[in-house]
Structures are given as C-alpha cells and as structure tokens.
Amino acid sequence: MAELKDLVRQWLESGRVDLFLGYKEVAGHPLPYAFSRDNLEEVAELMVSPARYSLEKLAANILKARPGLRIGLLARDCTRRAVNVLTIYNQVEPGQVELLDLSCCPSRPQVSCSALTPPEVGEVKRALGLDNRLTPEQFEAIPAPERLGRWLYEFQKCLKCYGCRDICPVCFCRECSLEHGELVEPRDLPPEVPMFHWVRAVHMAGRCIDCGLCEEACPVDIPLRLLYRLTNRIVRELFGYDTGLTLTRPPFSVLGVGPAEPREAAGGKGR
Amino acid sequence: MYKLVPSICSYCGTGCGVLFEVLDHRILGTLPLKTHPVNEGRLCLKGWSLHEYVESDMRLTGPYLRINGRLHQVTWERAIGFAARRLTEIVDRYGPDSVGVLASAKISNEENYLLQKFARAVVGTNNVDHCARL
C-alpha cells in the first residue's frame, strides 16, 4: 500500500497524470476519490475499496467535458479490460488514461465481486429461476426445455430501472436502443419479455468485459453476468475473440457476411 | 474541480444512498452508493435520474404566483405573504378543517415535523397527510 501511495504521488508530481481516481473514506463510506496536485497530502488516505465503482466510466465522463486531462486509475483486472473496450470504441484515447494495476482476480486484496463472493440464492429462485452462481457449463447441464422458462421467470422481474446499462462501463451510446420507443414500448412494465434483455445481450457481444457490475446493481437479482457470459462464449467459439483482453477490434465492427478478419487497433498498448 | 458527493435520493421515502459525479459544480451523473445500508448499491429508475432534474432547464428555482390566469415569477416575500393572507381568509371564513396539509417524502424529517406543527398549532387542523398516499 505504501508503494502504491508513493507511485500515485509520483505520477501526480511529475505531471504524468493530472487526476488520479482511487478510493478514500468519506462520511464512513469507501468512495471513489479524485487526487490531484492540489491535494497531494490526501494521497496518504488513498485506499483499496472492497466496493467496486467503475472508475473508468467516471474517467470517460470527465474526459467528455475535459478532453485535455490525463487521468490515472487504480485498476482492477476488469478496469483494464473495460479501458481496452472504451479505447476500441473511441470513448477514451490512448494516453488519456493511465492504469495503476492492482492485481485482482482472484482477489488480492479482497473485493466485493460476484465472481468471487456470489450472492446467496433463495428457495423460490432456485425452483423457478436461475442461481446467479451458475457457470455457463452448469447452466447447460439444465435440460434445454427448462432453460428458457427459467430465463423468462428472471426477466419478468425486471423493474426497467436501466441500472444495468447505467452502471455498465461499456454502455455509452448517445441513443440507447433500450429507450427506443419502437423497440421497447415506453409504458410497459416489465419491459417486453424477453426482448429487452435479448437486445442488451446482443449489444454485449464483443463488448461486455464480465465485471459483474450490472448484476450487482440489479435490484431483482437477474443473473445478467451469466447471460452475457453465455453470449460471449458464443463470440469466443465462433470468432476466437476474447473481449477486453487486447485492443483488437471485435468481429462485429465490420459489415459483411461471416467472421471478419480482426483488425489491430493503432497504437496497441499492452500490459 | 471533480468530486463524488454522497447524498440521499430525494424522490421517495425509502432514502436510497446516491453518489453524484460533480465536475466544475455541475452534476454529470448519479450512481448508487454501494455501501449504503438501505439500497446496497441498487436504485430505481428515479434514483438513477436525479441529476437530470437538478440540471434541468425546466426546474423551478423560485416561487410563481398566478395573476389574472397567468403564472408570474415573484419574490418569496410576496408569495408567502399571499399564501398567508389567503389561508387566514379561508380559515376565518370556513374554519380550520377546511385546510389540509400534504407532507412530503422529498423533504427531511425535521421539515415534516415543522409542517405538521404548522397544521396543528397554527392552522388548527389534524388534516395532515402524506404524498405517498395520494
């Protein structure tokens, strides 16, 4: 932790970054906190929060208003994957964000993440829905005719809070299909089952970096992480594409029939 | 320049914890406070959209008075003076129970306390209800 603080101080003092987004305890809560040259003494209070916030999404929002800034991020593995996707989709430019890696999965230090400490699942959900802890393989062990019914049970609980989209580090579209009146009827609750969730699942192909923040934000515990894991397993099997691991563009960013040749993004930045 | 400000959702009485992304005194977005005991990192649609009304151009920032059928922005002094005068006239003419007070989930406990005190001690009625039951 001491080295981490020294590095952050160094980054700020040397001007390598203008802002550093990490965590600090504020009002009894571990909160994302912006450290800068103006508050260098506060770097002593930098902490690693078990509660995860999408620091990369906060950075992308800041950069939209202040494109000239350079922002450092305390980065978990999912942060790095998300920044790769944001770079591919031109939401951040290479060089605008710098990551200070905090090796995470499996957790070091402990973090609250559904991949490591999945939520408990009650009786009704086990009988009718899907256990959020299922891996894609365990999911496929469920007899095929039962699977759709279980998804439908999960989807009809949806409150249409849009939390899954709003918290998602890689959901940034100016016009979101989920708010498009002709795709999703504005007054329907739950939103059309299963269309609402399928639309989002399709958008997450080659885009979702499996951070699980959507699932953590879902007030009705829909196993969204599993849904997008299943989607991206297809992407991996058909196109050999691992979302977020590199700066290679996803196979869907090129029009045409069948699998496209992946293209290398300019200025690929490795680890 | 940039900070995250913890707060409480002002839309309903549940009181979910939120976090505002504030850049140069403007709210860019709202996030659920992940460690808040009430909502544990979740929000409803309203909570997620708090920044939209704070930053909305259509937000009322002062009192309005309907004069000759049209709304006019007036000073607080004039608005409160008008309300006080009309309330007194109504109470004098029809009695205290002709008035009802609707309290709100969007204001604090203390403000709600003052509101019922106003209804009971100043107006003289027990007609106090709450927006959550409308």
Ligand code: SF4
């Ligand atoms: S796991 Fe959820 S929040 Fe994370 S990238 Fe995928 S869809 Fe977005």
Ligand code: SF4
């Ligand atoms: S759900 Fe789809 S359209 Fe909406 S922001 Fe996410 S990727 Fe964009």
Ligand code: SF4
């Ligand atoms: S977070 Fe859950 S309840 Fe909210 S819109 Fe997404 S799936 Fe529906």
Ligand code: SF4
């Ligand atoms: S987020 Fe929704 S449930 Fe929570 S306090 Fe606000 S309005 Fe109420």
